[in-house]
Amino acid sequence: MATGSVIKYAIILVCFASLWTCHDAADTLKPGDTLNSTSSLLSASGTFTLNFIEKAIRGSDNSFIAILRVKSGANKAWIANRDTPILSSSSPLLTLDSNNTLKITHQNGDPFVLFSAPQTNDPNTSVVATLLDSGNFVLQEVNSVSGSTIRVFWQSFDYPVDTFLPGMKLGVDHRNGYNWSLLSWGTRDNPVSSGPYSLEWDTDAHQLKIKRSGTVYWTSGVYADGRFQFILPDVSKKRYNFSIVSNQDEDYLTYTSLDDPTDPEPEWVLYTRGALYEYGASVDIIQAQNCDGYNIVGGCVRRDRPSDCTGKLVMIFIRKRVTSISLTLALRDPPTGLVLVVRIVRLLVGKVVTALDSTFHPVVRLLVQDADFGAWTVNSLKTSLQILLLFCQQRNHPHQIHHLRERFVSLAMY
Template identity: 30%
Template sequence: MGGLYYSGVFSAFILISVFSLPAAKAASSFQLLPGKPLPDGATLVSSGGIFELGFFCPGNSANRYVGIWYHNFSTSTVLWVANRKSPVLDRSGSLAIADDGNLVVLDGQKAVLWSSKVTSLQSNRSTAELFDSGNLMLNNSGVMAWQSFDHPCDTYLPGMKVGLDLITNVNQVFTSWRSEDDPAPGNFSIGIAPDRSTQFFIWEGNKPWWRSGRWNGQVFIGIQNMVPNYIYGFRLNNFQQENKMYFYYSQFNSSHRYVLTPDGVERHLVWANDSKNWYQYWAQPFSTQCEIYNRCGNNATCTDSLDGNSPNCSCLKGFEFVGGNLSGGCVRRTPLLTKSGNTSYR
């Protein structure tokens, strides 16, 4: 996200193969209609042939999930998963429009494993469509009732928004997979800081893991080598008018994506047509230990070691390590004297 502005050259060749497709697939369309469920083995393909939706198995798992991947150039790259918490245990599953108008994933016994959970829909008036943006949209009586872009997983695509509702304070975040074999929500998430400070945070659970620094209208001030007016059109919306604060980047092409990995690294990946593989263009935190948030604790400085392993932590002047722990932060050697005559270590 902040890495949209990194000016370096391609680095770290990456090939990602995360799921297996059925050996044979039924004829595809881009819409799902009431009474016509999509069984395991059939797929939806967006009208321009860019994205595809169907069942897949991640990594070495035998579990089945409904996901969206690239149809035209990288069929082994999953971008979104519906039933990431509730897999189908065999190939008897289906994606369907339920009687109440919701989009559902069913197992072989027709039990609902996942639902779009929209209330007040008109029954038998829903259709679902996969668009060339990679967005799966549920329409009810001609009105959009739900879309996958509002419920992201680990991948950030052009047209998606990551942001904070300034009225409800609900934060729309991206969440890593638990592992390469399990798309269930993992330990890491990324989103806008809830204090409305126009910066991205990666959290490990509820603990800050990395931050981008504030947005100054052109770049994130905490990221080095960021180039203003980047070609992909990364922007902050007019949140004072919309009551929502979100970042987005414009549709350049479908070969760029950002993914939050199970180990808490945000990667900017670019598809190279010549080699038919993904290349890592940017990653954060990645190269040094000091990129990790508060790596040496409070009142301390962090200097990267030459071997790239444990950083060199040191206390600010007038402070000392807590209990000799080099990563536990620092406290004052001499307490401050307050006006009341009491001492304070603040």
């Protein structure tokens, strides 16, 4: 009898220490339940977990409620308080209180409220917060006996962060004004701020678009034959089942996995620098930061050059990363040096258009022949002419040197 009392007392202590009611299912919070930094929710099939994570910001540990897959190195698919970090030292708690308010409380200020559901007068129903196997966290009214859903008040899928999971929507809900889109994280210096890149669904053109500060950098291309033109065209139909819905209530794109047990679950992540990354397959869909406004490869969008670009000696589109010393070294060992020079030109210039006429030596013309990489600015043209001048001096081509110097004179006005 004494042994039984000790065991019962120990169970009570464990429950109290974890701030968890032991009769609750592992995937659900009921009114009065609380989640602390050492406990978590686990979806019914064990595919997703919801728990507090910590991130150091400017020297302080901050806590966030996160949803992620149950696997090593999992992506943080959703963050509840992305723009509102909470100091870990303030003992944050996720709770569904007796008034059906789902919130994060802490000791340093007002709670972070996710949603307040209305009170139900029906004794046969209750309000619960459940983590689903899709990774969606829902606040819903359920039948107290069967557990079946009666209505959903709030769900995390309506507030995506930087990750597009199967079953999520990108688009617009005309009934309540929801705009489902991804938004990249901020910079390392300010990681909790929203980043410059967004992934949105164009409800008119029925294409995905990546924007940087509101300007379109990339589009997915048209949807045909079960895939988008610029979304992993070789494997897309093997991994995704896309659905496009357009009616008076909603306009959106969603997708599901084809459930190949040998294939990782899809998970699209929009990174700070503009890359749209397929986390499951570990492959880039597109690196939108390389879409410079002239390059149209892979869905990149051509844009007008800024009005102040021409006529000012500013390097807007490219950064110089090569010194004259490295160029000289590269030129000492033709043809290896020639290959390096070509690569340097491509790096500095982007799309290398034929700026020099056909009278040039064929080897020199090779340096300015390429396609679909970007475009010239005044500075990048000067930089490339400098590279070519070095090469011509090294190879002793006096006519080409004279022509190049004339080109510099013609650019002197800029």
